[in-house]
Amino acid sequence: MNTPILLEAIGIKKYYGKFAALGGVDLTVRANTVHSVIGPNGAGKTTLFHMLTGTTPVSAGQIMFDGHDVTHEPDYRRVQRGIARSFQVTSLFLSLSVRENLRLAAQGIAPTKAMNCWHEPEGPRSCAETVASVLTKLGLESFATVPAGNLSHGQQRRLEVGMALAARPKAIFLDEPTSGMGIDDLDDMKSFIKSLRDEHTVVLIEHNMSIVMDISDIVTVMQQGRVLAEGLPHEIRGDDRVRAAYLGNMITGGKA
Amino acid sequence: MNIYLLQIINGVGIGMLYFLLAVGLSIVFGLLRFVNFAHGAFYLLGAYFCYQMTRWGLSFWLTLLVVPLAVGAVGWLTEKLMLRHIYATAHEFHILVTVGLALAVQELVILQWGPLGDNVAVPDLLQGVVMWGSFVYPKYRLFVIGFTAVLAVLLWYVLEGTRLGSAVRAGSESTEMVSLLGINVFRIFSLVFALGAATAALAGVLAAPIRGAEPFMGIEALGVAFVVVVVGGMGSFSGALLGGLLIGVVQSVMSTLWPEGARLMIYIAMAAVLLLRPHGLLGRKE
Amino acid sequence: MKKNTHLFMALAVVLIMPLLMHSGSLASEVLIFGLAAMGCNLLLGFTGLLSFGQGIFFGLGSYTLALTLTRWPLPMPLALALAVVMGALGAVIVGWVAIRQKGTYFVMLTLAFAQMFYFIAYTATGLTGGDNGLLDIPRPSITAFGQTLWPLTSPWQFYGFVATIFMAAFWLLLRVSRSTFGRTLLAVRDNEVRAGAIGYNLKLLKLQAFVISGAVTGLAGALHAMMIGIAPLANADYQTSEMILVMTVIGGTGNLFASVLGSAFYLLLADWLSALWPRWLLLLGLVLMAVSLWIQRGLWGLGQTIGARILGKRGQAIVAATVPGREGEQA
Numbered sequence: 001m002n003t004p005i006l007l008e009a010i011g012i013k014k015y016y017g018k019f020a021a022l023g024g025v026d027l028t029v030r031a032n033t034v035h036s037v038i039g040p041n042g043a044g045k046t047t048l049f050h051m052l053t054g055t056t057p058v059s060a061g062q063i064m065f066d067g068h069d070v071t072h073e074p075d076y077r078r079v080q081r082g083i084a085r086s087f088q089v090t091s092l093f094l095s096l097s098v099r100e101n102l103r104l105a106a107q108g109i110a111p112t113k114a115m116n117c118w119h120e121p122e123g124p125r126s127c128a129e130t131v132a133s134v135l136t137k138l139g140l141e142s143f144a145t146v147p148a149g150n151l152s153h154g155q156q157r158r159l160e161v162g163m164a165l166a167a168r169p170k171a172i173f174l175d176e177p178t179s180g181m182g183i184d185d186l187d188d189m190k191s192f193i194k195s196l197r198d199e200h201t202v203v204l205i206e207h208n209m210s211i212v213m214d215i216s217d218i219v220t221v222m223q224q225g226r227v228l229a230e231g232l233p234h235e236i237r238g239d240d241r242v243r244a245a246y247l248g249n250m251i252t253g254g255k256a
Numbered sequence: 257m258n259i260y261l262l263q264i265i266n267g268v269g270i271g272m273l274y275f276l277l278a279v280g281l282s283i284v285f286g287l288l289r290f291v292n293f294a295h296g297a298f299y300l301l302g303a304y305f306c307y308q309m310t311r312w313g314l315s316f317w318l319t320l321l322v323v324p325l326a327v328g329a330v331g332w333l334t335e336k337l338m339l340r341h342i343y344a345t346a347h348e349f350h351i352l353v354t355v356g357l358a359l360a361v362q363e364l365v366i367l368q369w370g371p372l373g374d375n376v377a378v379p380d381l382l383q384g385v386v387m388w389g390s391f392v393y394p395k396y397r398l399f400v401i402g403f404t405a406v407l408a409v410l411l412w413y414v415l416e417g418t419r420l421g422s423a424v425r426a427g428s429e430s431t432e433m434v435s436l437l438g439i440n441v442f443r444i445f446s447l448v449f450a451l452g453a454a455t456a457a458l459a460g461v462l463a464a465p466i467r468g469a470e471p472f473m474g475i476e477a478l479g480v481a482f483v484v485v486v487v488g489g490m491g492s493f494s495g496a497l498l499g500g501l502l503i504g505v506v507q508s509v510m511s512t513l514w515p516e517g518a519r520l521m522i523y524i525a526m527a528a529v530l531l532l533r534p535h536g537l538l539g540r541k542e
Numbered sequence: 543m544k545k546n547t548h549l550f551m552a553l554a555v556v557l558i559m560p561l562l563m564h565s566g567s568l569a570s571e572v573l574i575f576g577l578a579a580m581g582c583n584l585l586l587g588f589t590g591l592l593s594f595g596q597g598i599f600f601g602l603g604s605y606t607l608a609l610t611l612t613r614w615p616l617p618m619p620l621a622l623a624l625a626v627v628m629g630a631l632g633a634v635i636v637g638w639v640a641i642r643q644k645g646t647y648f649v650m651l652t653l654a655f656a657q658m659f660y661f662i663a664y665t666a667t668g669l670t671g672g673d674n675g676l677l678d679i680p681r682p683s684i685t686a687f688g689q690t691l692w693p694l695t696s697p698w699q700f701y702g703f704v705a706t707i708f709m710a711a712f713w714l715l716l717r718v719s720r721s722t723f724g725r726t727l728l729a730v731r732d733n734e735v736r737a738g739a740i741g742y743n744l745k746l747l748k749l750q751a752f753v754i755s756g757a758v759t760g761l762a763g764a765l766h767a768m769m770i771g772i773a774p775l776a777n778a779d780y781q782t783s784e785m786i787l788v789m790t791v792i793g794g795t796g797n798l799f800a801s802v803l804g805s806a807f808y809l810l811l812a813d814w815l816s817a818l819w820p821r822w823l824l825l826l827g828l829v830l831m832a833v834s835l836w837i838q839r840g841l842w843g844l845g846q847t848i849g850a851r852i853l854g855k856r857g858q859a860i861v862a863a864t865v866p867g868r869e870g871e872q873a
Contacts, residue, residue, distance in 0.1 A: 055739060079741030087739075093732040104729050107722070108741025115750060117723040125722060163740060291646055342835060347645060348592045349834040352791055355784065356830030363824035475780065479657060486650055520661040527654040531639065534647045 003031040006171055006201050012051050012061035014044075014225075021047045023225040025061075029171065034193065034202045036212045038236075039222035040245060045205045046088055046175055048222070052203070053085045053173055054078040066170060079108055082170030086160040086177055088205070094149030098140055098159060099131060101148050105166035106130040130166055137192070138162045154185040161192075171201045178208055190215060213237065221245065262393075263508045269397045271504025272404035276459040277477055278484035279411065279496040280452025286428040286491025287448050290347055293354040294334070296478030297361035298453040301327050302460025303469040304365055307376050316379035316465075323461050324454035331453025335446045358474065366471050373470030400462050407458070408497060415493055424448055428491055456481075483526045489539020498538055548799045552712045555802060556705045566697025567769060568813055572806045573701075573708040574765045579789040579801035580715055581758035586787075587795030588724060589751045590731035595636055595652035596786045598659045599629040599756040601778030603763025605669065608676035608773035618682045622707075622764055629760015630753045632659075637752030641745050644734075656783055663778045675774035679767055704765055711758060715798055718754060727751055728796075759786075788826065792833050794840025803841045 007029040014022040022044045029035045037045050050056040052063060054075035063071045070078055084105075093101050106127035107114055119125060135141045138158045143151060148159060157177060164172050178189050186208070194215040196202050206212050212219060212233065219236045221228045223245045229236060236242055281295045305323045310316060334357065342349055382396040415421035423444055427434045435441040459477075460469075467473070480503070488499025503522055510518035529536055559569040578600055585591040606628040610621035640651040663670045670676065681700065684692040694700045718724050730737045730747055738744050767773040776782060785808070793804020808826070815822035837844055 053739070075739050076741050076743050079739075085739060087736075091733060091736045091739075093729050093736065095732050096729065100725070104726065104737075105740045107726070111741050111743060114722050114726040114742055114747065117718040117721045117750070117754070119722060120720050121722040121725055163736075167740065285646075289646075291649070338831070338835060345838065346590075348586065348590075349838060351592060351649065352787070353831050353834035355787075356827045356834060358827070359784075359830065360824050360827030363821045363827060367821045367824065479653075479780075482650060482653060486654075490646075516661070516665050520658060520665070523654050523657040523661070527639070527651060527658065530643060530647055530651045530654065534643055 003033065005029070006031040006066060007052065007203075008064040009048075009052060010062045010064075012048065012063070013059045014047055014051060014056070015059045020225055022051065022059075025222070025225070025227055027052075027220060027227070029201060029203055030218075031170075031201050032197055033217040034197050034204060034215050036204045036206055036216040036219045037222060038206060038209075038212055038219060039228070042224070043222040044225040045222055047225075049085065049173055049175055049203075049205065053083055055085075076108075076111065079167055079169075080111075083173065084164040084167040084169035084171075085173035086164045086175055088175040088179065090153075090156045090160055092148040092156060092159055092163070095147060097145050097147055098151070099135070099144040101159060102131045102134050102162055102166045103127050105163040106134075106168075109167050127166075130168065134162045134166050137165070139188075154181050157181055157185075158189070161189075165196075165200075169200060171203060172196065173203045175205045176207060177204070178206065178211065186211075259512060260509065263512055264505055265393065266397070267505030267508030268501060269401050269504070270508055271501035272401055272408075273459050273463055273500075274480060274484050274504050275497045275500030276404050276407065276455055276462070278481045278488070278500055279493060280455040281481050282485045282488065282490055282492060282496045283415075283424065283428075284449055284452040285485065287424055288339075288343075288445055290350040291354075291482075292449075292452065293351055293478065294357040294361065295354075295452065295456055295481055296474035296476070297358040298327050298331060298456035299460040299463075299477040299481075300365060300469075300471070300474035301330065301361065302457030303376070303464040303473060304369060304460075305457070306461040306464045307369070307374050307469040310376055319461055320458070324458045327457035328450040328454030332446050332450035334453070335449035339449070340442060340445070358478070362471055362474055369469075369471075371471055373468055375468045376464040378465040396465060400466075403462070411455075412493060420444070420447070480522075483522050485536075486526050487529050487536055489536025491540065492536065492538045495536050495538035499536070548716060549713060551799050552802060553709065555806070556709060560698060560701065565813075566699075566701045568809065570697070570701045570704045570765070570769055572802070572809050573704050574762050574769065575786065575789060575809060576802035576805040577708060577711055577765075578759050578762040578786045579793060579805045580712070580798050581755040581762070582786050582790040583793075583795055583798060583801045584715070584719070584727075584751055584755045584758075586790055587797065588719065588727040588731060589748060590734070591748065591751070592649050592787075593640075593652045593755075594649060594780070594783050594787070595640070595656045595659075596755075596759050597656055597778050597780065597783035598636060599632050599759035600763035600766070600782055600786070601659065601663060601773075602628045602632045602756075603760030604767035604773035604777045605663070605676065606760070607764035607767045608679050609669070611679055611682070611768075612676065618684070622761065625764035626757045626761045629763065630757040632760070633752040633756020634749070637749050637756070641748045641752070656778075656780060660775075660778050660780070663775055670775070671773070673775055675772050675776075676767075677772055679771045679773065681768055681771070700769060704769075707761070707765065711761065712798070712802075715754075715758065719798055723747070723750065731796075788830055792829060792840055794842030796839075797842050800840055800842035803845075807841060 005028055007027070009025065009027040012022050012025040013020065025048055037048065039045055051058045054070070054073055054077070058071060061071070062069065065081055065083060068081060070081060093104065103121060103126060107121065113125065135144060138161070140155065140158060140162070143155065148156065151159065157180065161174060161177050164174065174193065177193065178186055181189060190211050193202060193204065204216070216233050218230065219233050220230045221236060221242050228245055229239050229242050277299055281292060284292050302323055305326060306319045309319045309323065338353060339350065342353065378396045382399050385392050385394050386398060415424065423434060423439050427441060427444055484496060484499040484503050487502065488495030488497070507518045507522065510521060556573070559572065563569050578596065582593065582596050585593050603625040606625040607621050610616045610624050611618065636652065636655050640648055640655065643651055664672055681694045683690045683694055692699070692703065694703055726742060726747060730744060734744060763777060766777065789804040789808045790801055791804070792807055793802070794800030811826070812822060815825065833840055839846070
């Protein structure tokens, strides 16, 4: 695929004291692709996400998104640039309803409106259209008024993704969106993520190889804080170094 | 005798008491991760139990032993019966339950002993001054410095050299890991909380002959303990020592230069530390 | 109907107190501290910020009103407005600094600031009268074109004045709590990290909450000074901050009307018991412990639970509906 480059990360390093969680990572993500990041545990995948989305600041390196240098921008500023993420460990507003969770996420791209202490977020201010469309896409319409804390694990994982979607982002970062999901939910989630490619760019951390191999356009493999290999799914599948990193038995499943 | 030398020695004496007062608060925060607003109440109880026991004719030396044990038991019960049930809830309620406890204890003290406060006599053995050339200094205050120094060494040994101490230090890093290692974390919580209460009470006992027992000394002590713990580093033993001595000496020296300013300065120091280096001088970065 | 329930409840309290109580001063006090507790609740119940510094803004309000009515005589409405502004300004300063830290460090910062303010108030005797406070604060009547419209001399006349201001402030705060801003604060309280991750500038949100809280608390302080005729040092004390917090927690966090309940509970209990038993604070300490351990939604939550039990399933829905913004929450 040769769509324009949307995200370019150069030489990303992250140190926690003397420990190098990321030792210099380069990543290029093209628009309207599904770009998967895989690797054994401790490879630094989630740390890389934190750097790219601004959750945690980098120790060194540069991040260019959509033509802007966002390296030193905190996470809330990057949301306005068009970056949104979901979390590996579900992080919702548990005491608030599903609809309210999504409204907040949708409102987040125009945060100055959140300073309005006079008007209620009803009617034209309720982001109703976005919320309704996300609810439909996730199949959560009948749970709109349920507090997020009362949802099942699978439903919560879907809402996690929904929170990122509600921001109508250019790039959506999904951190293990299917973790803990049952088989029924898995297939739905797989085709759902694949469908996102039309309107968004998807950067995906996943352990489930059938998903990675089936829907990714590009796969980046990480190990111990660095990029080990990068290429098309079938190339990665056959790569000896990747096999060695995974001890040869993780790359099963999928059609590629 | 040089007045500044005198004030510095006074400061060391006060500082050691501050250390004893604050070390329990600091370790409790390091392990249980919340600030015990009832800590001053344990100090208060220490002073008043000491007063009561000396009124019954018991020796001061006995109170030094018995009172910390008694108040430690109160601390143990507090943790076991009350605090343990709300660890899972929002941290505001941990703080608020101890605020309520402090209030209740203060009122109970006034109920029992009246609102005016009482004096506690310095034990006979330690009355009077030491004279050494031109160096004149009250015996009791020297005793306090010596006694708390010995106690500091003892505490340090417990923390660094015993299995219990290792469990406490490990628990301050990760309670999950400690419990996975098969150690009953809750029992350690109770013990540590009891130890915190006991050391605060001991500080109260030692302070009683110097300044008497008075119902509002708990709130005052709490304020100082907070400053010492913040400046020294929350969760750090040596931080409590350094912080205590620093605050004690500063306060003492300032009392000759600018008395009102002394208290203002220590709270400015507290705010500055919280902003620039929240883990304190010797605390561990989170 | 559902939208205005809380407003009507507040109005009911305001109208019932003169019928049931003897002391106009006590009734005014309930409303005054109700305002202060609401200010505290905006921080604690809505934003998740435990502030021990509310006494700063309360004290600032008292001192400002005293100075503007005695030393540089300004018309009373202007004096009140200035007290509100000073409360807000104090909150900007304290808030801007304190917000830089989170959790326990934030709480300790508010404590440090409260202590600093107390000692400044104690030593700046020129401005604050130090230990004595500022005395002889007048209670000017409301006039227009030289005609006295509303004298404020008797306690119940003053109560009418306080009640009007209270209802206006309550209505405004209710609007704030239901606004986009208020709803965003609830998200900050629930999961601060996620709120930041979905695009909200946490520092700005918290600061605005502080400013509103400071303004309301300053107003309460000013009214208090007018009521008792003094701006005492005690208004800036740790005890005042603690008292406001206690009222807020006992009433119930996250609900503005609950703060009025908390204030009424505290003050009426004090009035009733303190004559019988000087150590009534012991009871209060125990109540605070009980609420923190078992009844964390305070008197309001207790009322909701009892109401739901009595009314049965249909009642549960009605009761749940009286909580703004929390659709679907079980009573």
